[in-house]
Amino acid sequence: MLPPLLDHLRRRRRGYLALCACLVLGLAPERPDRSPGPQLAAVLERDFLSVQTRNTPTTYYEGRQGPTGFEYELMRRFADHLGVSLTLDADHNIAGVPEAVRTEGDMGAAALPLDPSREGLIFSRPIMPLQPLLVYRRGLPPPEDIDDLVGLEIGTLTDTGTDRVMRELQADHPRLSWKESDDIEVAALLGQVADGALDAAVVFEHQFRLNRLFFPEVEDGFRLGRPLSLAWAFPTGQGLGLVREANRFLTDLQGSGLLSRLETRYFGRDDYLEYVGARTFIGHVHERLPEYDGLFRAAARQTGFDWKLLAAVGYQESHWRPEATSPTGVRGLMMLTNATASDLDVDDRLDPAQSIDGGARYLRELKDRLPESITGEDRLFMALAAYNVGLGHLYDARRLTEMQGGDPDAWTDVREALPLLQEREWYSKTRYGYARGGEPVIYVRNIRRYYEILAYVDRSQQQFHQLNARRPEASETGIFDLVPPSS
Incomplete structure (x- = not known):
């Protein structure tokens, strides 16, 4: 055991070094004074945390299950840590966030780089x-x-x-x-x-x-x-209580391993919608599909779809794996969200029969809800896109199509507008905001290709050459x- 005086001196030295490190990095040092300060007291009094952020895939956007994004996940958990609700102002580009933090919000979480030179701001500990x-x-x-x-x-x-x-x-x-x-x-x-x-x-x-x-x-x-x-930003002159709580929250998150798991969930993969070779696909046609084609045929009879189309959707969603789970929590062979499954009275998303039946009924519901002006294959392709990105974002893309002089009832025009939902210039004009609009374009294209292959196999039961998927265009x-x- 260390002599009491030496132990005391070492503790003081560690505290001094920690304070120096915080000052160098522009972080808020931990001080013996545990008073909440005016900012944290105000947050607790009003019962909500106001965050300045951006509508981007790395921060916050509306996904199939509602609000999502790496920093949104952290913000939501931090608000829960404080015991308050969360409000977001996402109407910013990155250059506008710091000034909004200084003058309006409690904090900024918008893929901000830690920068001690920024006047009027103090930063949290590094996040990633x-x-x-x-x-x-x-x-x-x-x-x-x-x-x-x-x-x-x-x-x-x-x-x-x-x-x-x-x-x-x-x-x-x-x-x-x-x-x-x-x-x-x-x-x-x-x-x-x-x-x-x-x-x-x-x-x-x-x-x-x-x-x-x-x-x-x-x-x-x-x-x-x-x-x-990456760090969060807070206004100076408001006390250090909120910054201290953020640092404590982030330290605990890192210590539990959850921070690392969230990084992996959101940024550790770039193949969520990978192009699968035709040889791999046909192997799964022979090895996996026979177990489920009866279920696809039954769901098709109930909903009026071609069973091969439903099978193509199932392959695109899960590769016909009934236990599949996506990084965002959708599950099952047809990858239903928890809310959608509940609306469809699907009790067990991992049950292939329930998942296929629920997915088919959900696709039929989306197709039926589209405006009557959308007809033929256009109606089917837009229903498929809505299955992937959500009906609200599809309607946003149709409005952007009109703004560009295109036909909102034609899939060929709407698919050109969907990727615009990734651009602030365009998604800022929509109701539902940012979406990964390139995904439904690839999604529909893949399903059409899988359907074509299934139709060919169904007709001839012969081998075929690998097909090359056409990649989306970006402008x-x-x-x-x-x-x-x-x-």
């Missing part, structure tokens, strides 16, 4: 690393180091932290130049690369993993600089400011 990544258009000579970037048209986003990394790199590489914008989000930036408007872009690694499925023309290059840190625009070489 943000690794800048150079991505480039397929077909270009693969860049291997920073010198290879000179002369390329490179884009990044203002105030995200990647622009700060580029300026730090320019100090040692003065010929480096790039464009930056605060009017677009990551999906639009990657679209610029895919379309050839840019040669390359600098984004964070987890953002690219989340979006790469929709931009197969974009390749990952190499990491740039040291990782930054994004944005306004950039040029950052010229420094010499």
